Amino acid sequence: xxxxxxxxxxxxxxxxxxxxxxxxxxxxxxxxxxxxxxxxxxxxxxxxxxxxxxxxxxxxxxxxxxxxxxxxxxxxxxxxxxxxxxxxxxxxxxxxxxxxxxxxxxxxxxxxxxxxxxxxxxxxxxxxxxxxxxx
Amino acid sequence: xxxxxxxxxxxxxxxxxxxxxxxxxxxxxxxxxxxxxxxxxxxxxxxxxxxxxxxxxxxxxxxxxxxxxxxxx
Numbered sequence: 001x002x003x004x005x006x007x008x009x010x011x012x013x014x015x016x017x018x019x020x021x022x023x024x025x026x027x028x029x030x031x032x033x034x035x036x037x038x039x040x041x042x043x044x045x046x047x048x049x050x051x052x053x054x055x056x057x058x059x060x061x062x063x064x065x066x067x068x069x070x071x072x073x074x075x076x077x078x079x080x081x082x083x084x085x086x087x088x089x090x091x092x093x094x095x096x097x098x099x100x101x102x103x104x105x106x107x108x109x110x111x112x113x114x115x116x117x118x119x120x121x122x123x124x125x126x127x128x129x130x131x132x133x134x135x
Numbered sequence: 136x137x138x139x140x141x142x143x144x145x146x147x148x149x150x151x152x153x154x155x156x157x158x159x160x161x162x163x164x165x166x167x168x169x170x171x172x173x174x175x176x177x178x179x180x181x182x183x184x185x186x187x188x189x190x191x192x193x194x195x196x197x198x199x200x201x202x203x204x205x206x207x208x
């Protein structure tokens with residue numbers, strides 16, 4: 001499975017990470033290509049800062065969602081990413097996004113990132129995958 | 136051959152599946168992984184994952200809210 005993580009919205013990151021860790025748990029391989037607003041979330045301290053893709057209401061929606069998620073005992077994005085790595089998942093950071101947004105490797109969570117790459121790196125992953133998503 | 140216990144009571148999607156996979160990776164062939172949980176969908180999905188991994192579910196039990204799935208590696 002390969003997923004392009006384009007959005008930095010909290011709810012979309014959850015969708016991507018639940019799918020990706022689920023795929024690994026089912027014995028599949030998985031790689032995540034972080035680009036644009038998705039990559040911004042991989043900056044140090046940036047992971048949990050995304051708003052909701054809808055009804056964010058200046059952060060109120062996000063606050064309510066977090067409260068409900070806590071009550072339902074939903075895992076943090078940090079835990080899901082750690083599990084993803086532990087189960088052998090690959091994380092690729094988009095080169096071009098780093099260049100145009102002025103993000104350096106040392107600004108990013110180097111503990112999580114497997115590799116930097118461009119469109120060719122993603123396509124190499126995607127052509128071997130039966131499930132390719134853009135989130 | 137040992138028994139590895141995984142407690143996923145009150146955990147929700149996708150943690151029971153992920154913790155089961157983590158335990159199965161660490162287990163030696165012949166070991167038994169015993170997962171307990173309360174997340175209803177995982178009771179169906181863990182056996183699906185076990186099948187996809189080519190392993191065997193030994194038993195699935197339900198006691199009140201808590202289910203227990205035993206898997207042989």
